[in-house]
Amino acid sequence: MAAGSVPQIYTHSSAADLIVTTADGLYCPAGAFHIDPWRPVQRAVITHAHGDHLYPGCGEYLTSAAGAALAARRLPPDTIVNALAYGEVRDFGATQVSLHPAGHVLGSSQVRIEHQGAVWVVSGDYKRDPDPTCAPFEPVACDVFISEATFALPAYRWPSSAAVAAEIHEWWRGNRARGTASVLFAYALGKAQRVLAELTSLTEEAVYVHGAVASLTDIYRKEGVTMLPTLPVAEAPAAHYSGALIIAPPSAAGSTWMRRFGDCSTGFCSGWMRVRGDRRRRGYDRGFVLSDHADWPSLLRTIRDSGARRILLTHGHGDTLSRYLCEQGADAAVMHTEYGAEE
Amino acid sequence: MQRFAALFESLDTTNATSAKVEVMAEYFRSAPAADAAWAVYVLMGRRVKRSVGQSLLHTWLIEEAGLPAWLVDETYGSVGDLAETIALLVAADVPGTQAPECGLGADLAFSRWFTERILPLADLDPAAKRAQVTGWWRQLGYRECFLVNKLLTGALRVGVSRSLVTRALAAVFDQPRIQIERGLIGEWQPSADFWQALARNEGSRHVSHPYPFFLASPLEGPAAGLGAREQWLAEWKWDGIRGQIVRRRGECTLWSRGEEIITARFPEITTAASFLPDGAVIDGEVVAWKEDRVLPFAHLQQRIGRLKLTAKILQDIPARFIAYDLLELGGEDIRPQPLRHRRRELAVILEQLSGQIIQLSPQIPEVSWQDLAAQRQQARARGVEGIMLKNWESHYGTGRQRGSWWKWKIDPFVFDGVLLYAAPGNGRRSNLYTDYTFGVWSGDTLVPVAKAYSGLNAEEIQELDRWIRAHTREKFGIVRSVESHYVFELAYEGIAKSTRHKSGVALRFPRILRWRKDKAAGEADQLADLQRVLAEQRV
Numbered sequence: 020m021a022a023g024s025v026p027q028i029y030t031h032s033s034a035a036d037l038i039v040t041t042a043d044g045l046y047c048p049a050g051a052f053h054i055d056p057w058r059p060v061q062r063a064v065i066t067h068a069h070g071d072h073l074y075p076g077c078g079e080y081l082t083s084a085a086g087a088a089l090a091a092r093r094l095p096p097d098t099i100v101n102a103l104a105y106g107e108v109r110d111f112g113a114t115q116v117s118l119h120p121a122g123h124v125l126g127s128s129q130v131r132i133e134h135q136g137a138v139w140v141v142s143g144d145y146k147r148d149p150d151p152t153c154a155p156f157e158p159v160a161c162d163v164f165i166s167e168a169t170f171a172l173p174a175y176r177w178p179s180s181a182a183v184a185a186e187i188h189e190w191w192r193g194n195r196a197r198g199t200a201s202v203l204f205a206y207a208l209g210k211a212q213r214v215l216a217e218l219t220s221l222t223e224e225a226v227y228v229h230g231a232v233a234s235l236t237d238i239y240r241k242e243g244v245t246m247l248p249t250l251p252v253a254e255a256p257a258a259h260y261s262g263a264l265i266i267a268p269p270s271a272a273g274s275t276w277m278r279r280f281g282d283c284s285t286g287f288c289s290g291w292m293r294v295r296g297d298r299r300r301r302g303y304d305r306g307f308v309l310s311d312h313a314d315w316p317s318l319l320r321t322i323r324d325s326g327a328r329r330i331l332l333t334h335g336h337g338d339t340l341s342r343y344l345c346e347q348g349a350d351a352a353v354m355h356t357e358y359g360a361e362e
Numbered sequence: 363m364q365r366f367a368a369l370f371e372s373l374d375t376t377n378a379t380s381a382k383v384e385v386m387a388e389y390f391r392s393a394p395a396a397d398a399a400w401a402v403y404v405l406m407g408r409r410v411k412r413s414v415g416q417s418l419l420h421t422w423l424i425e426e427a428g429l430p431a432w433l434v435d436e437t438y439g440s441v442g443d444l445a446e447t448i449a450l451l452v453a454a455d456v457p458g459t460q461a462p463e464c465g466l467g468a469d470l471a472f473s474r475w476f477t478e479r480i481l482p483l484a485d486l487d488p489a490a491k492r493a494q495v496t497g498w499w500r501q502l503g504y505r506e507c508f509l510v511n512k513l514l515t516g517a518l519r520v521g522v523s524r525s526l527v528t529r530a531l532a533a534v535f536d537q538p539r540i541q542i543e544r545g546l547i548g549e550w551q552p553s554a555d556f557w558q559a560l561a562r563n564e565g566s567r568h569v570s571h572p573y574p575f576f577l578a579s580p581l582e583g584p585a586a587g588l589g590a591r592e593q594w595l596a597e598w599k600w601d602g603i604r605g606q607i608v609r610r611r612g613e614c615t616l617w618s619r620g621e622e623i624i625t626a627r628f629p630e631i632t633t634a635a636s637f638l639p640d641g642a643v644i645d646g647e648v649v650a651w652k653e654d655r656v657l658p659f660a661h662l663q664q665r666i667g668r669l670k671l672t673a674k675i676l677q678d679i680p681a682r683f684i685a686y687d688l689l690e691l692g693g694e695d696i697r698p699q700p701l702r703h704r705r706r707e708l709a710v711i712l713e714q715l716s717g718q719i720i721q722l723s724p725q726i727p728e729v730s731w732q733d734l735a736a737q738r739q740q741a742r743a744r745g746v747e748g749i750m751l752k753n754w755e756s757h758y759g760t761g762r763q764r765g766s767w768w769k770w771k772i773d774p775f776v777f778d779g780v781l782l783y784a785a786p787g788n789g790r791r792s793n794l795y796t797d798y799t800f801g802v803w804s805g806d807t808l809v810p811v812a813k814a815y816s817g818l819n820a821e822e823i824q825e826l827d828r829w830i831r832a833h834t835r836e837k838f839g840i841v842r843s844v845e846s847h848y849v850f851e852l853a854y855e856g857i858a859k860s861t862r863h864k865s866g867v868a869l870r871f872p873r874i875l876r877w878r879k880d881k882a883a884g885e886a887d888q889l890a891d892l893q894r895v896l897a898e899q900r901v
Contacts, residue, residue: 172436173450174440176450295374299374304376343430
């Protein structure tokens with residue numbers, strides 16, 4: 020084992036930067052707006068509607084047109100949510116801001132900011148794998164690229180989502196043959212709908228969904244996403260669910276809500292399921308490697324595609340990726356944020 | 363191989379023991395005999411002689427991965443398991459990589475993987491070994507690549523106990539589990555012949571074949587709860603190696619509880635045993651014994667560690683066998699008879715031996731539970747671990763069956779240590795920091811004294827893992843040194859002088875009792891405190 024391989028933590032700071040980190044989150048001084056702040060601010064540009072990127076209580080929000088309904092659903096009533104079509108430009112102060120598809124979940128965006136000829140792009144969360152529930156990631160040329168790094172280790176490489184969907188389907192069939200229910204845990208926003216859409220090529224059967232999944236799935240349907248028909252989970256004897264597939268958020272695992280399914284098999288969809296220790300420790304019967312984030316090759320490819328001369332890395336294994344990029348001759352550094360690594 | 367890999371995956375992805383037994387039984391029924399025998403061997407935790415070490419695999423991985431060495435190690439540190447890191451980085455089906463032309467051909471039977479590939483590795487020179495093994499990595503998928511690495515380097519941990527394997531075999535062969543146990547004890551070579559012998563209830567029929575050991579359960583409530591004192595035999599719980607002397611057809615064999623033959627390591631015991639009548643099997647404890655008292659376990663360990671026994675070590679650390687029980691007499695299995703009877707017969711045959719190398723385990727005479735409890739308090743001074751309580755009517759069972767044999771141990775020693783280092787665990791814990799090293803104060807520095815792997819609950823493990831990641835001082839490969847902050851109360855069973863450890867002491871069976879968040883690092887124990895315990899113990 021090579022000793023002394025201590026990764027250096029590169030810190031990011033320069034007063035001339037177009038985007039800086041503050042106690043409230045990423046901030047653009049020239050345009051006077053925040054991006055995905057983690058405290059209430061006056062004006063927030065939102066990359067997508069996951070909880071760690073959409074903090075309630077801001078004066079006004081700007082999000083993509085495709086993601087506006089989701090954001091509105093997750094924010095208190097009367098919140099001001101402004102929508103911008105992908106590619107449309109809006110002026111904020113001396114900056115021009117536009118949103119571009121990030122391929123993470125429905126309505127997810129990269130934020131492009133131009134100021135006096137310099138272009139910065141904040142990726143938000145993104146992936147490069149095809150996803151029938153949202154617009155595909157669109158490379159945007161820039162000078163400085165701020166990228167997520169959730170899965171920035173070479174161990175994380177995703178199998179094709181069609182193969183994973185087939186695995187889920189096979190698991191469901193196997194449980195049905197034994198007369199038990201299959202409870203699949205998946206994030207209520209994005210992952211659950213992606214599973215429902217991926218499964219359409221294998222079956223036409225209806226799937227039961229937890230209440231938290233149901234309301235968001237309705238929004239996806241209204242936005243024109245094709246998915247399997249869904250049924251609400253109601254009070255019913257365990258026999259009613261025998262052989263059924265149920266999709267629920269991970270928070271439902273181990274709760275009394277689960278009792279109604281009796282003896283069931285459980286599965287979890289996440290990029291973390293790539294590693295056996297994580298699969299076994301979480302206590303689910305099955306782990307399915309299905310992620311809405313970029314894997315190691317996709318991160319490298321996207322950073323290369325951006326053409327950026329400087330790379331800043333946010334949450335996850337940012338220190339690892341920045342060291343690797345620096346060794347490859349790039350100018351890369353870590354930018355500290357409070358975004359989560361949950362998936 | 364693919365079939366066994368599928369079995370492994372089924373076992374790895376279920377938490378229900380009944381389902382595990384079911385999938386194993388299914389495999390045993392359908393697999394070719396030789397494969398089934400190898401599967402039993404591997405699932406029971408046995409391993410073939412290692413022909414490639416972890417450090418070689420690690421070196422080859424760095425050469426093969428096409429990544430900087432530090433990044434491979436960073437990944438290894440996060441994944442926590444070398445066999446899996448290899449599978450994730452270089453297996454044929456790593457997404458996005460081009461699988462080379464498959465030279466391995468069609469799937470090879472599990473048994474032939476051993477006989478034709480893994481075992482012959484031992485005869486290859488290093489370059490040829492490297493070519494073979496890295497060739498397998500490139501041509502196997504994630505699942506098989508992971509498995510082959512595990513088989514190369516040692517134990518395959520898949521949450522299956524020996525007893526689960528025997529349950530599955532009992533179902534397949536429609537035999538009682540105790541017969542299966544007998545067929546699997548001791549040394550045997552996996553093969554189709556062995557499998558068929560096991561099926562015919564012949565199994566490993568070594569002339570020196572031992573019986574499965576009967577184990578006591580820890581006594582948790584008060585001893586008085588066991589009923590009348592006179593129904594119970596009380597004897598000391600000796601601190602040595604549990605063993606069985608098998609005397610048959612003019613031969614003597616000494617077995618350890620780990621089912622290893624240790625005859626050659628204890629020539630004085632074997633010599634004494636050669637005077638036993640033929641067709642006798644005695645259960646007992648090998649201890650180090652000098653000047654009329656038992657020596658601490660650490661002395662016995664020195665004896666076991668020596669490959670060559672010199673006259674000096676035989677003189678410095680003499681061994682004895684303290685006999686607990688008689689399992690076979692005149693070639694007849696007497697385990698179903700009551701302990702009262704077996705012990706009487708044991709006393710009779712031991713009386714015929716001269717010398718005291720093999721001696722009857724003394725009975726503790728105290729007639730009331732209260733007096734017995736007082737005796738237990740004296741256990742440490744006698745150099746024993748506590749008291750054993752065995753029902754006089756009990757037969758000699760298999761494994762750990764609660765009810766008739768209890769161990770009533772003395773309370774362990776305790777100390778407060780500071781967390782110094784952490785490394786990832788294995789299996790279920792492979793990407794969590796769960797292997798901890800603790801230190802105590804020597805002046806104003808902390809010296810490591812104990813490693814512990816158990817004692818925290820799942821939530822504490824998670825919390826500590828997060829803290830470790832956020833408060834790492836340095837990384838040495840997969841080991842991290844952390845800030846000196848958290849104090850833990852640890853228990854241990856004994857202490858010995860050590861020249862191998864910087865602290866000069868070695869603790870026996872340390873484990874975590876409590877996370878002492880109420881204590882600051884400065885309040886942890888001093889090395890001098892441990893040295894005092896050591897000094898007291900040697901008096």
